[in-house]
Amino acid sequence: MTTTLLVRKDRPGEARLAAADDAALDAGQVRVRVERFALTANNVTYAAFGDAMQYWRFFPSAEEGWGVVPVWGFGTVVQSAHAGVAVGERLWGYWPMAGSAVLQPRKLSPEGFADGAPHRAELHPVYNFYARCNADPFYSADSEDLQALLRPLFTTSWLIDDFPADRQFFGARRVLLSSASSKTAYGTAFQLRQREGIELVGLTSAANRAFCESLGCYDRVLAYEDFAQLDPAVPSVYVDFAGNARFRKTVHEQLADLRYDCAVGGTHVAELGGGADLPGPRPTLFFAPAHAKKRQQEWGLDAFNRRLLAGWQAFRDRAGDPAAPWLRVRTSEGADAALQAWQQLAAGGTEPAAGHIVALRG
Known part of the structure; x- marks a missing residue:
């Protein structure tokens, strides 16, 4: 049974x-x-x-x-x-x-x-x-729980990082990540942190702000209600892990130079909604397998897997660091x-x- x-x-x-x-x-x-x-x-x-x-x-x-x-x-x-x-x-x-x-x-x-x-x-x-x-090659018997928790999320994070980079960040100088305490968001930030010239801003609840700051992945962490503190003129990309329709409306209305809205997740289940009738770019759903297929064709499967494996091992070791585990x-x-x-x-x-x-x- x-x-x-x-x-x-x-x-x-x-x-x-x-x-x-x-x-x-x-x-x-x-x-x-x-x-x-x-x-x-x-x-x-x-x-x-x-x-x-x-x-x-x-x-x-x-x-x-x-x-x-x-x-x-x-x-x-x-x-x-x-x-x-x-x-x-x-x-x-x-x-x-x-x-x-x-x-x-x-x-x-x-x-x-x-x-x-x-x-x-x-x-x-x-x-x-x-x-x-x-x-x-990704498997290690002593870290099965970390693999289950982070490996599929990190693959998505790794691909999200590569997606705007492949497009020169749409000309933006700042990336905003909602639901910044989520594993996929801070995995993305871990990768983006290695790129130069991009400011990373984590957006989260007031209760989770200290946790996000402790990760060291974000240049700045703001509670959602403090969003107005951001300079609206800085060219920005919004990576949305929350799916909160009301907050997305705030982002689109307050940012004068929003270059791209990358819709990834829906952690705010009660606040989900569409992206119609918003100023600026229309939210575009990110489908990780499609971008993976693109890169596998461009790089070759072996090279794709080598790059992903190296990224995973670095992230796994940091997230599972016994001295300061995430x-x-x-x-x-x-x-x-x-x-x-x-x-x-x-x-x-x-x-x-x-x-x-x-x-x-x-």
Whole structure:
């Protein structure tokens, strides 16, 4: 029997548990026990943009109006009807918030395989790939929790950093990042900090301002209500991880020289909204896999992976520095604890220094 955490599609803060018997495997399938996965603001974004970005399609729910939010983490093969995948193999990848998942491996290599389930055929291959931990250069056994919490977010951060740089920052001299305490935002700031001539401004709640300042990634950190302190004439790029429609309106109305509005996330679930009828550039949704594909074609896959790996290792080492860690890992064991962790996260009640790992089990 497998327990699954279901989320209400139109109200991500509403969730419940459902249990069902495991079906027998078909030829060519494997069953993976989902052992540990991360819960971050990125998963709230998956729910908030579940229809627009097709996140609900990865692990379809049979219950109308309810969906399964994808998560990143580790699993172990517990049953196999595929000759190329052995019981006991440990995998990194994209999982349902559930105790187990059934995959249909194809395009096998020593490094991993893709899920060939028909319903995932049209979805982006970045999310369909499962890495074999024993051949994964990004993997280290002593930092699994950090990998689950930060690795997929950092890939997005790394790509967001490269995106405006590839376009000479649209002529801007300042980058503003909302939801600056979120892991994807400060991962982006960690990368942008290495570029010259760009001022980085983190925008956050008053309660999270001290945390953001402690990271050392931002040149300046402001609470949202202090936004008017910024010089409106400085050419700026806005990278929006919050998705707060009211605050986006403030940004567009108060900045006289806003060059680009890069919409990334939706951590402010209750304040989500569109970008119509705003002065300045129209908000443009950033889709990380599309920019990854562009760079892989330009640089070649090996060079792309080498650059990403070097960036990841530097970020992982800084975020996990025992002397001054950016994250304190908290583990939720069992279905009820997993449900509570999701509800807390969706309500915005998680302190930024906490990293939530879930072991749903069953």
